[in-house]
Amino acid sequence: MSEEGTIKKLMYVNRKAPYGTIYALESLEVVLIGAAFDQQVSLAFVDDGVYQLARNQSTDGIGMKNFSPTYAALGDYDVRHIYVERESLETRGLTVEDLMPLTYEDEDDDWAEKDSLRVVDSRELAALMSEQDVVLSF
Amino acid sequence: MKFGILVNEGPYQHQASDSAYLFTRAALAAGHEVFRIFFYHDGVNNGTRLTVPPQDDRNVVDRWSELAQEHSLDLVLCVAAAQRRGLLDADEAKRHKKDADNIAPGFRISGLGQLIEAAIQSDRLVTFGD
Numbered sequence: 001m002s003e004e005g006t007i008k009k010l011m012y013v014n015r016k017a018p019y020g021t022i023y024a025l026e027s028l029e030v031v032l033i034g035a036a037f038d039q040q041v042s043l044a045f046v047d048d049g050v051y052q053l054a055r056n057q058s059t060d061g062i063g064m065k066n067f068s069p070t071y072a073a074l075g076d077y078d079v080r081h082i083y084v085e086r087e088s089l090e091t092r093g094l095t096v097e098d099l100m101p102l103t104y105e106d107e108d109d110d111w112a113e114k115d116s117l118r119v120v121d122s123r124e125l126a127a128l129m130s131e132q133d134v135v136l137s138f
Numbered sequence: 139m140k141f142g143i144l145v146n147e148g149p150y151q152h153q154a155s156d157s158a159y160l161f162t163r164a165a166l167a168a169g170h171e172v173f174r175i176f177f178y179h180d181g182v183n184n185g186t187r188l189t190v191p192p193q194d195d196r197n198v199v200d201r202w203s204e205l206a207q208e209h210s211l212d213l214v215l216c217v218a219a220a221q222r223r224g225l226l227d228a229d230e231a232k233r234h235k236k237d238a239d240n241i242a243p244g245f246r247i248s249g250l251g252q253l254i255e256a257a258i259q260s261d262r263l264v265t266f267g268d
Contacts, residue, residue, distance in 0.1 A: 010254075022179060026218075030250050033250040037258065134263050136144075136263070136265065
């Protein structure tokens with residue numbers, strides 16, 4: 001679906017908590033629609049954005065839709081590179097154990113289930129960002 | 139250079155839309171091309187023709203419409219974001235059985251694919267918002 005066969009490196013940077021504002025939900029909507037364009041897609045979670053991936057989210061008390069199960073489906077949309085900034089986790093007293101497991105099935109390896117999520121420090125993330133053609137920040 | 143512009147905040151509440159407008163005007167004046175301006179999140183509120191700002195202030199919506207007409211710009215409101223916030227064109231209003239539509243001249247409603255396309259087709263995608 002990409003026009004003229006252009007393939008760009010797109011990174012979605014998620015910086016905000018999941019429910020205080022609509023940015024997280026509408027960012028996820030862009031990612032799902034964008035998956036149809038066959039680009040090289042990655043997601044980064046920094047600052048309060050790391051809370052978007054927290055395990056066992058419940059929105060019962062706030063009357064909003066809990067959209068967190070959608071992140072687990074990203075592998076089915078060929079989103080295989082999900083980076084979480086180490087410093088953002090540490091500042092908030094979180095570890096990777098507090099996050100949902102995110103995986104994809106590798107068709108080149110007999111559909112083995114592999115981790116999509118990688119914790120990187122801010123220097124690594126900066127290097128990854130500098131490789132991108134497009135950074136969409138939400 | 140070919141620019142895509144993404145506006146993520148509504149008018150007046152936030153400077154993002156003013157900055158996007160001024161950037162777009164400056165880019166065009168410098169001879170650059172603007173492939174598309176995509177309005178997302180509360181940014182879709184830039185496209186309602188029902189705003190009535192005080193007369194001694196800038197009219198953000200009219201300003202976009204005029205710039206679009208002058209330079210044949212493609213101003214696109216995200217349909218999902220627009221529907222949530224009560225921005226409807228005549229077709230959408232009819233489909234959802236609403237009694238009014240409110241899209242300003244020069245704007246059109248379309249899908250998020252238009253944002254991805256702008257990101258792919260432009261040399262730079264410039265985002266305005268928080």
